[in-house]
Amino acid sequence: MDRHGPHNLWRGAYDAGMKKTYIVIPAYNEEKKIGDVIRGLRGAGYGNIVVVDDGSMDKTARVAERAGATVLRHIINRGQGAGLKTGIEFALRECADYIVTFDADGQHSPSSIKPLLAALSNQKAEVALGSRFLTKDSNTPFVRAIFLRGGALIFRLFYGVNLTDSHNGLRALTRKAANSIDIICDDMAHASEIVEEIARDRLKYVEVPVTITYSDYSKAKGQSTLNSFRILWRMLLNKLLR
Amino acid sequence: MGFIQIFGVLFALFALSRAVIRYKNKKSTFSSMAIWLLIWLSVILVAVLPQTTSFVANLFGIGRGVDLVLYLSIILLYYLIYRLYVKMEDTKKDLTSIVRELALKGKKGE
Ligand SMILES: Nc1nc2c(ncn2[C@@H]2O[C@H](COP(=O)(O)OP(=O)(O)O)[C@@H](O)[C@H]2O)c(=O)[nH]1
Numbered sequence: 001m002d003r004h005g006p007h008n009l010w011r012g013a014y015d016a017g018m019k020k021t022y023i024v025i026p027a028y029n030e031e032k033k034i035g036d037v038i039r040g041l042r043g044a045g046y047g048n049i050v051v052v053d054d055g056s057m058d059k060t061a062r063v064a065e066r067a068g069a070t071v072l073r074h075i076i077n078r079g080q081g082a083g084l085k086t087g088i089e090f091a092l093r094e095c096a097d098y099i100v101t102f103d104a105d106g107q108h109s110p111s112s113i114k115p116l117l118a119a120l121s122n123q124k125a126e127v128a129l130g131s132r133f134l135t136k137d138s139n140t141p142f143v144r145a146i147f148l149r150g151g152a153l154i155f156r157l158f159y160g161v162n163l164t165d166s167h168n169g170l171r172a173l174t175r176k177a178a179n180s181i182d183i184i185c186d187d188m189a190h191a192s193e194i195v196e197e198i199a200r201d202r203l204k205y206v207e208v209p210v211t212i213t214y215s216d217y218s219k220a221k222g223q224s225t226l227n228s229f230r231i232l233w234r235m236l237l238n239k240l241l242r
Numbered sequence: 243m244g245f246i247q248i249f250g251v252l253f254a255l256f257a258l259s260r261a262v263i264r265y266k267n268k269k270s271t272f273s274s275m276a277i278w279l280l281i282w283l284s285v286i287l288v289a290v291l292p293q294t295t296s297f298v299a300n301l302f303g304i305g306r307g308v309d310l311v312l313y314l315s316i317i318l319l320y321y322l323i324y325r326l327y328v329k330m331e332d333t334k335k336d337l338t339s340i341v342r343e344l345a346l347k348g349k350k351g352e
């Protein structure tokens with residue numbers, strides 16, 4: 001049935017091992033957490049780490065560099081989407097095969113990356129999206145959960161893309177997907193944009209369970225739930241203006 | 243003629259001359275000058291003969307000339323806001339591209 005025969009037994013691991021993987025971290029004023037985040041990733045065996053310091057007012061860039069990441073600096077703040085695009089662009093220029101997007105605030109766990117990459121290397125998908133709702137480990141606050149699931153419902157209605165989670169910053173892309181996804185929204189609305197591009201370019205996608213940890217730090221610093229309305233508004237405007 | 247009418251005419255004449263001068267100094271195109279001429283000439287017409295607005299308004303089924311002017315200005319304002327919004331978005335995108343280029347410059351091949 002499978003023309004690769006027995007090779008298939010080791011092919012998944014072999015591919016994941018030989019492919020060049022880049023971790024892209026958008027960061028804005030994360031000096032307190034980013035050092036540990038980078039060390040955690042390096043400890044888990046990920047050597048190519050790109051931090052996009054988006055005009056932070058603290059020592060994010062210096063801390064990230066010391067922890068061993070390549071740091072790209074936006075001289076002024078342009079938003080999370082803009083930061084991601086810069087990092088992805090850099091990874092593509094460095095001939096990355098796989099690109100993982102990862103948060104700087106310690107909400108993501110390095111152990112989530114392996115299953116995301118596995119979904120790409122066994123060719124199930126071009127885009128592997130993390131979902132905090134496919135596992136019981138995430139401690140998502142109730143209100144946030146409702147909005148995230150509402151977002152997923154909107155994705156289904158708008159784009160016909162079926163997801164359980166929306167606006168999860170933890171994902172993995174193949175080079176091909178990264179090339180065809182064009183992030184135009186500089187702000188947080190880019191997450192919806194990625195879903196839109198998945199629909200438009202008919203990219204194969206899967207959702208993979210990932211653990212998102214909510215700490216006091218992440219809740220204080222993270223996006224307010226009200227921002228969902230802003231994102232929806234941006235989605236609509238972008239539809240109208242293009 | 244009342245004071246406001248005289249003021250209106252004088253202001254329109256002033257603005258009109260500016261539009262012509264800008265065109266003569268090659269700071270604007272002919273078509274943009276023509277549009278401004280048309281606008282300021284009609285302002286003069288309305289200032290001198292206010293009843294013309296009522297005449298045009300009646301053509302559109304609107305009772306008073308002032309109402310027509312108000313409706314038109316609201317439409318124009320919305321359009322200008324829209325143009326402004328689009329321009330602003332374009333400018334923001336250009337800004338991001340510049341910031342991105344600066345970030346990527348010199349980092350390749352490290
Ligand atoms: N480049 C960039 N990254 C940002 C900006 N705001 C937040 N981030 C980063 O994006 C990630 C997620 O942001 P966060 O505010 O925690 O969003 P939340 O987890 O959805 O509440 C973190 O790594 C932040 O450092 C920004 O303006 N620019």
Ligand SMILES: [Mg+2]
Pocket residue numbers: 103105107218222223
């Ligand atoms: Mg966060």
